[in-house]
Amino acid sequence: MAYQAEISRKNPGCFLFLVDQSESMEDPFAGGDNGKKKAEELATILNKLLHNLCIRCAKSDSIYDYFHVGVLGYSDESCKPALGGELSGRSLVPISELAGKPLRIEERTKQSDDGAGGVMDQTVKFPVWFDPYWKGGTPMCAALKDATKLVETWCQEHPNGFPPIVINITDGEATDGDLVAEARKLTAVSGEDGSVLLFNIHLSSTAGPSIELPGNASKLPDQHAKALFEASSPLTPFMVARATELGLPAGENSRGFIFNAQPLHVIHFLDIGTRPANVRLR
């Protein structure tokens, strides 16, 4: 049965993020109420996803390499690795290296449990790996092609591992071809444990209610959303169960597609061991 491989340090999982950095990402994001640009929302989402992945893998005073992570940015007719600083030019890095090399670490204040039934202000580190950027066209097909090459190599090097998960964050307007056809080629790549999974996070300028993990495209507001839904992989049975546990409206036919919503639960769709039900996800 597919998608059963255990994720461990010896047999890590792979998250590859594709991020839209085209000019249209400068437009306002319709899913929020604070006038953010889509590029700013994308940076917020990506930094939170990377942050939460690091926290998931943190173990006592170290961090376990349960995952390798990559970020490819696409804009201005090209696609290239988008992590900066010391990780500049790297396509995939172990999570421990990602955690140790953000662009910068900001300090923010949040309220937290004081351990004795009360609440206290706490200064927390907020690592930033990715800043907003936009320029030129939307070569999403080129990004899917580059992702296909990367996951082919990954699957050859990890033939028994859990298949890579590619998460594409975009406003959906590809300018270089048929994204559904390229997505099919990407998700045709497979290892012993199943095919590569492609999830799409759609940040739209079209207003409307957020939609998470739909089973069909009937409620999606435009052709861009429908194409991205079409390109998205169905969730595995474990993912449907985990999504349901996390309070998401997942069903048997749900696909890895999210419209104008924060996709932070997505990184919890892979199992790395017992997760306390009483830890709140941020």
Next chain:
Amino acid sequence: MNHATAANQCDIKVFCCPKSGNSVEEYEDAWAHRQTRTPAGLRVAVADGATESSFAKLWAVLLAESYVRTELAGAEFFARLQPARRLWRRRLAGRPLPWFASEKAGQGAFAAFLGLQIDAHTNRWTALAVGDCCLMQVDDVGTGMRVLTAFPLQESSQFTMSPYLIGSRSDGEPLHERIHISNGSLRDGDMLLLATDAVAAWLLKQHEAGRPLWKWLYRKLRTPESFAAMVAYGRTHGLRNDDFTLVRIIHHDSPVAAKER
């Protein structure tokens, strides 16, 4: 790892091993047992530190030790965990941690817990649980032996990867709906098994499939080597890779005496 001690009323053996691929230092279950005077009998605990939490081994040890060192056998035990929580925080205080480790520690550690008290005069037991560590009581009747109790989960399908657990920083959290309490009586020859989730789920699954291991556990499980053989068999027959802890108690109707075997 193996430890054996007993009053002449109960034969206790503890078997445990870390998740395959992990070192012994990375084993995050804990167990403890202690003979008691008031009431005369025995207290046993197992705790299972959650993989997705930090410093979970320390918290599991503190929970198990706290239980066997107190006389509380009911839900009030969980209301008296402040000293254990303080100790957990103190062990981390001042420790230089990178940002991710510090933030994860800030969430606290989490563990499943099962405590068992046996009253030697009445031959009755009381069990207390939060999470998915399980107690199974099996009698020595019939060729396959009979399961009298499985607590707090009764079937293998009830185990999940996200149980509700006890947190090292959760003083204010209402636990009462998550606390399970049960009790029962013991007859001569009864076997009690306290197990962390993966091994408990597997034993129940084998039982449900008509391939119970109770008799083997009763008669053949004696040494760390025999436990390792069972785990090796299990790993090719549906036993999930995890830390494993199994405490086996065989009860005999005879006066209590603090005698090491």
